[in-house]
Amino acid sequence: MNAQTMGRKNLKDLLERYPFASSYFKDNNLPLEGNRDLTLEEYFGQFDEEAREERALDVDLHYRQLGEFIKQMNAFLGHEEDRVQTVTILPGTDKSGKGEEFGELTIAQGEIVCIVGPTGSGKSRLLGDIEWVAQGDTPTSRRILINGEKPDRKWRFSTKDKLVAQISQNMNFVMDLTVYEFVELHAESRMVENRGETIGRIIESANALAGERFTPETPITSLSGGQSRALMIADTAILSKSPIILIDEIENAGIDRKQALDLLLSEEKLVLMATHDPILALMGDRRIVIKNGGIHRVIETTEEEREILSTLEEMDRKLLAYRSKLRNGEIIGKL
Template sequence: MERISILGGHGRDGTPDSIDRLDLRIGDVVSVVGRTGSGKTTLINDIELFANGDTPTGRRILINGAPPSPRYRDDPAHNPIALITQHTTFLSDLPVDEFLHIHAAVRNGSAERIKDMVERTLIFANQLTGEPILTSSRMTELSGGQTRALLIADAAVICDTPIVLLDEVENAGINRSRALELLRNSQKIFVFVTHDPRIALLSDYRLVIRDGRIDRVLYTDEQERRLAPQVGRLDDALAELRERIRAGERVASFAGGIVP
């Protein structure tokens, strides 16, 4: 896997996408931004479904410059895309350990490799969430943040797919900076649907969606890269404030400088 290409389609009113073709290459971190209802999730659905002019947008998806192999759709073990959505009610009511072992086995790993993958997945996930994930917990007992952290780790370690689509992970309460840091160590294509300025500014470029179409492609410039640490400090201060409130503490002497 070297690249996935989006061939332009159109928005809800028939206005064409601003791009004829956009190549996403291994190692790229991409944000999809736009107002609520603009069509961000529709774009990643086109990617996940390997659209071939057969979706409402008329877009087409190519893998390494060619139409995707039918086995990508027909055989989950060969699908190169992992999609992490906002909806996790589909998860089976299994203990975490059993869920991960079953999934690792489906990916055709040996017993020794399965054990290693499960351990690495849990280590990865527990770096993204405040409360540790216990292997004895049932999947349906996990919080939204724990579930999303586990699915991100599962996609990075067990699935090991070259393309990972993440739909508004900031809403789950995970450590976003740590997630980006860990994910960047993987040679994959990451596409974030996001409203989060921190994620957007740490991306290589962002696709701006308007009225269902790709309106612009903005590459993160040096000025924005210099701004990113300031945005990060503000975000960290707000995260600390949230944690102190969750812990039942007073915040009048909040170290981040935010005084109620």
């Protein structure tokens, strides 16, 4: 649509055909009430030069941006869900320019892959390469394939189709809303149908992950650390459209981590987890070892390691039991 044809469009028709366009007017502080019978040209014509200056209104820019917005939303609503079944990393080089020696690494939906290595070793760059779907054009020269093929450029630039969602230790809720309002806001921005049901499911799942229950009316800022993490994970699992979830450690308090990972996998996510916690690391199917900016090794979790994992989990349960005894004001004795 060029500016001229846009200008002749009747607002009522436009909004009937593209109901989502009302959010464009709303977020740009352009009132619609009482104006629906006007054409766009008449609508913007109501603002004289002074009013345009006053509101910092650029009519040509609005024609272009509204046209672009409608185009993007149509593409978003119309396209079939592109399932990301696998992500493949093709080797590049480490910081000294030495080639990485892992052949190729394919991570499939429903798999957990951990990333280990010292701080500054290049974990962020690896995640950056995946998020930017690198095509030999990043410092590591790695290439990323999606479903075995060279990926669509939309993964790089679209805000609606982001490849990676992140959950990390130092994240907080900064909005002043109740749990329900918060999840509703997210659902709105994701244009989810049957919102009430989805919101209910998220709050239910979050409560199943967190030890202590919270209600939809609880303000998000008063959730405990464990409850916050549980809500972030449940919300990301169910509402975020990104097929890959990146987790940067999950603190071991107030949340069932095993169940949290299961929830992500049941929502058909690929899970990448940067962690040095042996329990989390061994929960993964494989782990990538990063050294000097490159992928040094890819280790498959061995049978022996899985047995050790159960011992570690047993120790962990003991520690948590002591913690809750302390919390309840009990005397610590032998368990």
